[in-house]
Amino acid sequence: MTLPVTAADLAGKVEWxxxxxxxxxxxxxxxxxxxxxxxxxxxxxxxxxxxxxRRRHERLDEENRPGPADALRVGDRVLVTLEIDSAENxxxxxxxxxxxxxxxxxxxxxxxTEGAWDPADAWDAGFAEVxxxxxxxxxxSLPEGRHRIRYVARVRAAGTAVAGPVRVEAMYEPGRNGxxxxxxxxxx
Numbered sequence: 001m002t003l004p005v006t007a008a009d010l011a012g013k014v015e016w017x018x019x020x021x022x023x024x025x026x027x028x029x030x031x032x033x034x035x036x037x038x039x040x041x042x043x044x045x046x047x048x049x050x051x052x053x054r055r056r057h058e059r060l061d062e063e064n065r066p067g068p069a070d071a072l073r074v075g076d077r078v079l080v081t082l083e084i085d086s087a088e089n090x091x092x093x094x095x096x097x098x099x100x101x102x103x104x105x106x107x108x109x110x111x112x113t114e115g116a117w118d119p120a121d122a123w124d125a126g127f128a129e130v131x132x133x134x135x136x137x138x139x140x141s142l143p144e145g146r147h148r149i150r151y152v153a154r155v156r157a158a159g160t161a162v163a164g165p166v167r168v169e170a171m172y173e174p175g176r177n178g179x180x181x182x183x184x185x186x187x188x
Contacts, residue, residue, distance in 0.1 A: 044165075044181055051168040051178030052085040055097070057185055060152065072155050072187040078103060082149040084168055084178075086142050092171045093139040095149060100161035100185045103153040105135045160186040 046053060058066035060077040069078060080103075082095060099105045107128050126140045137149060162184055169177040 046165070046181045047177075047179040048085075049178060050087050050090075050170070050173075050176035051093075053095075053166050053168050053178045053180040054083045055163070055166050055180045055183055056081040056083075057183065069185065072102075072185070074155050074158055074187060076155045076187070078153045078155060080105070080151055080153050082166055082180075084142070084147045084149070086144050086147065088144045090142045090170045090173075090176070091140065093142045093168060094171055095137040095139065095166065095168050097135045097137075097166045098164035099130075099133060099135050099153070100163040100183070101133070102155055102157045102159055102161045102185055102187045104156040105130050105153045106151055107135075155187045158187050160184060 057069040058079045058081070059069045059072055060066055060079050066079045072078065080097075082097065084095070086093075107130060127138045129136050135151075162182055165182050166180040167177060168179075
């Protein structure tokens, strides 16, 4: 049985009466959200349970050179870099990156300043998608070591947005995962 309970209902008391004299069991699910204030975000650290993940945003200039992302404007291109350290070989890995609302991501890999892929960006992605505010990359095989995923996004709106933690998980070993620290991105 599912009973909708509002905050007003919880302000009083919840009472269960067993009419038949039998046992009553109750399962409670609680959801909450943390306020995304800069001070709280600064205290949040990444989590490493077999994967360590870091995210970096850099503004691309007219020559496609990355630089600081501290003066973003609507229309600017942003290089998003995800660095993943895998403690051991892994198969069927998903990288789920919540994209900050001021950015519009792409599915294309970054080709660098010379228009060629960097060998350090080598990874075998079976599939990539952008859906529901997230960019997901599904990697068939991820060897032990450091890996990098880079793509270009465009600033589509002015404001300050919080990018939630990037999650990396071995899909058939859900206990093996990692989270990046969240990030804040501001555009004018």
